Amino acid sequence: MVLPNILAVLALVCVLSKNGVEASHKIYPRFQTLNVENVKQLHRTGYHFQPPKHWINDPNGKPIQQEHDRFHGLQFFQINPDFDCFMCVNWFVRAAPMYYKGLYHLFYQYNPKGAVWGNIVWAHSVSKDLINWESLEPAIYPSKWFDNYGCWSGSATVLPNGGPVIFYTGIVDEHNSQIQNYAVPANLSDPYLRKWVKPDDNPIVNPDTSVNGSAFRDPTTAWWAEGHWKILVGSRRKHRGVAYLYKSRDFKKWVKAKHPLHSVQGTGMWECPDFFPVSLSGEKGLDPSVMGQNVKHVLKVSLDMTRYEYYTLGTYDKKKDRYFPDEGLVDGWAGLRLDYGNFYASKTFYDPSTNRRILWGWANESDAVQQDKDKGWAGIQLIPRKVWLDPSGKQLLQWPVAELEKLRGHNIQLSHQKLNQGDHVEVKVTTAAQADVDVTFSFPSLDKAEPFDPKWAKLDALDVCAQKGSKAPGGLGPFGLLTLASEKLEEFTPVFFRVFKAADKHKVLLCSDARSSSLGEGLYKPSFAGFVDVDLTDKKLSLRSLIDHSVVESFGAGGRIAITSRVYPTTAVFEKARLFVFNNGSETITVESLNAWSMNKPVMNVPVKS
Numbered sequence: 249m250v251l252p253n254i255l256a257v258l259a260l261v262c263v264l265s266k267n268g269v270e271a272s273h274k275i276y277p278r279f280q281t282l283n284v285e286n287v288k289q290l291h292r293t294g295y296h297f298q299p300p301k302h303w304i305n306d307p308n309g310k311p312i313q314q315e316h317d318r319f320h321g322l323q324f325f326q327i328n329p330d331f332d333c334f335m336c337v338n339w340f341v342r343a344a345p346m347y348y349k350g351l352y353h354l355f356y357q358y359n360p361k362g363a364v365w366g367n368i369v370w371a372h373s374v375s376k377d378l379i380n381w382e383s384l385e386p387a388i389y390p391s392k393w394f395d396n397y398g399c400w401s402g403s404a405t406v407l408p409n410g411g412p413v414i415f416y417t418g419i420v421d422e423h424n425s426q427i428q429n430y431a432v433p434a435n436l437s438d439p440y441l442r443k444w445v446k447p448d449d450n451p452i453v454n455p456d457t458s459v460n461g462s463a464f465r466d467p468t469t470a471w472w473a474e475g476h477w478k479i480l481v482g483s484r485r486k487h488r489g490v491a492y493l494y495k496s497r498d499f500k501k502w503v504k505a506k507h508p509l510h511s512v513q514g515t516g517m518w519e520c521p522d523f524f525p526v527s528l529s530g531e532k533g534l535d536p537s538v539m540g541q542n543v544k545h546v547l548k549v550s551l552d553m554t555r556y557e558y559y560t561l562g563t564y565d566k567k568k569d570r571y572f573p574d575e576g577l578v579d580g581w582a583g584l585r586l587d588y589g590n591f592y593a594s595k596t597f598y599d600p601s602t603n604r605r606i607l608w609g610w611a612n613e614s615d616a617v618q619q620d621k622d623k624g625w626a627g628i629q630l631i632p633r634k635v636w637l638d639p640s641g642k643q644l645l646q647w648p649v650a651e652l653e654k655l656r657g658h659n660i661q662l663s664h665q666k667l668n669q670g671d672h673v674e675v676k677v678t679t680a681a682q683a684d685v686d687v688t689f690s691f692p693s694l695d696k697a698e699p700f701d702p703k704w705a706k707l708d709a710l711d712v713c714a715q716k717g718s719k720a721p722g723g724l725g726p727f728g729l730l731t732l733a734s735e736k737l738e739e740f741t742p743v744f745f746r747v748f749k750a751a752d753k754h755k756v757l758l759c760s761d762a763r764s765s766s767l768g769e770g771l772y773k774p775s776f777a778g779f780v781d782v783d784l785t786d787k788k789l790s791l792r793s794l795i796d797h798s799v800v801e802s803f804g805a806g807g808r809i810a811i812t813s814r815v816y817p818t819t820a821v822f823e824k825a826r827l828f829v830f831n832n833g834s835e836t837i838t839v840e841s842l843n844a845w846s847m848n849k850p851v852m853n854v855p856v857k858s
């Protein structure tokens with residue numbers, strides 16, 4: 249049953265928790281108290297969301313809530329570019345959006361200076377179009393017994409005929425003991441929802457004795473089914489990843505269900521679970537409470553042990569409150585991914601104003617911590633993506649939100665351009681370091697596809713990409729884009745296809761290989777890759793890449809696969825960066841059509857005028 253006027257809800261923040269809490273999170277105590285004097289512009293993104301270059305402790309500013317502030321002297325900052333940077337290192341930027349009364353709200357986790365590990369606040373920005381962002385003061389920060397040691401990730405739900413409610417994980421002691429809290433806007437008539445109140449009847453959920461209270465976080469958006477509101481909380485039981493389910497009739501009193509919604513042995517802690525319906529036909533998104541015949545469900549989790557995410561498609565039994573992944577899908581580390589690159593702590597939300605489901609992911613840095621300290625910033629939000637079910641029902645499709653196209657400026661086109669083995673042709677877009685490029689390649693036949701070595705079946709796609717790369721000559725491929733390239737190709741980040749012939753079918757590999765991306769040292773340079781399930785009968789493959797100084801976010805085969813890389817060129821920077829198409833395979837490739845646009849900068853981090 250669907251409540252008729254659920255406004256939907258939006259998701260929010262998977263913010264991140266922690267760092268440091270789990271063994272796999274590295275902690276760098278010497279950098280936690282940090283006074284950044286200079287924010288380096290090199291490698292900062294032009295149109296991907298980042299917190300302001302200057303975060304300051306306004307010495308005269310008033311804390312936004314009149315509650316006792318455990319940061320004592322640390323008042324909540326306002327953004328003022330004329331002041332020195334005070335809190336620039338936000339390792340943990342991850343975000344979550346919600347749509348309410350004409351505005352998208354982005355809440356993101358932020359690690360302020362000087363506090364011990366875990367003093368995470370919810371920073372807050374608003375937008376009318378998901379692209380231009382104005383900033384507000386933080387929405388939620390530690391101030392009560394139930395979140396004194398940190399306000400970690402969570403989600404928002406917009407109640408029918410009501411306002412939004414945020415659920416978030418509160419940290420109550422030095423051992424990172426976790427409970428789930430709620431917060432509500434102080435003034436529902438304020439479209440900016442500037443001020444949030446954390447009522448005294450918190451928490452809404454305490455872990456019972458069967459739950460590991462230091463691995464219990466990231467509540468989801470609520471959905472309505474069988475007379476109850478329901479949410480998930482991510483957890484683990486020894487090595488088993490678990491999504492606990494809690495139910496409520498009134499949104500206040502929450503009770504743990506007999507069984508978790510789902511759990512998988514051997515996957516480790518599940519962070520940032522996300523559970524939502526997708527329509528079996530068409531691209532429209534659905535409110536989280538929509539059930540029924542024409543709907544499938546998606547369960548996505550972020551794996552703390554591997555630091556990547558996977559999802560399954562399946563069936564939600566709303567009476568038993570169980571989720572069953574479809575047969576044939578891998579329910580574990582080797583499962584389908586929303587992005588095969590640097591992408592974590594993602595969240596979706598339903599946007600009722602456009603009937604879309606929108607996915608946001610966070611990308612951390614691939615440089616060393618010392619370099620983050622030197623540049624004064626870390627972490628970006630990727631471009632929001634529309635997501636919907638592929639007509640095959642076997643995977644999701646994704647595409648950058650259409651609003652991004654407003655930023656497109658100067659345009660360069662190519663068509664019917666032949667690329668023989670060894671060719672690379674420059675695409676002379678005016679700002680190749682800040683560009684959007686969309687290209688369709690074609691080829692006369694599949695005959696020259698290289699054989700697929702059966703040994704590779706056991707390898708991760710990343711290892712296959714590492715073996716072959718863009719340099720080993722091939723048959724059908726490697727062909728694609730050379731992004732963030734220096735003029736003479738000392739540096740470049742290739743995004744390319746290689747097509748293989750396996751026993752039963754062709755296998756298409758998309759790589760985004762950081763190994764040649766920089767002459768600099770100390771960088772993490774993975775050859776990110778995934779196999780994409782695509783029909784090759786029309787002998788075409790398409791690729792779109794969003795290039796933005798230190799990030800290359802790519803969508804292959806019309807959004808059937810996405811891969812994000814973070815890279816740090818030394819010479820291919822600003823106006824010296826170049827963009828090429830290339831082919832290193834023996835089969836001739838044709839650039840059927842290519843459009844590349846210089847991208848303008850959106851409004852970002854400009855304070856909302858009061």
Ligand SMILES: *[C@@H]1O[C@H](CO)[C@@H](O)[C@H](O)[C@H]1NC(C)=O
Nearest residue numbers: 434435436437438439440441
């Ligand atoms: C609530 O917000 C509205 C709209 O911004 C404003 O006019 C009103 O003064 C606010 N009320 C309070 C109590 O702040």
Ligand SMILES: *[C@@H]1O[C@H](CO)[C@@H](O)[C@H](O)[C@H]1NC(C)=O
Nearest residue numbers: 270460462463484485486517
């Ligand atoms: C509980 O969670 C913490 C943090 O992830 C972990 O260190 C600990 O081993 C877990 N305990 C059990 C019994 O799984």
Ligand SMILES: *[C@@H]1O[C@H](CO)[C@@H](O)[C@H](O)[C@H]1NC(C)=O
Nearest residue numbers: 554555592612613614615772
């Ligand atoms: C962040 O970056 C490091 C490399 O610097 C990487 O090993 C780690 O897995 C990344 N991802 C996340 C989600 O932390």
Ligand SMILES: *[C@@H]1O[C@H](CO)[C@@H](O)[C@H](O)[C@H]1NC(C)=O
Nearest residue numbers: 670718719720721742830832
């Ligand atoms: C293409 O292959 C040649 C020969 O292996 C290599 O030198 C060149 O770097 C390759 N091009 C790219 C873009 O990898």
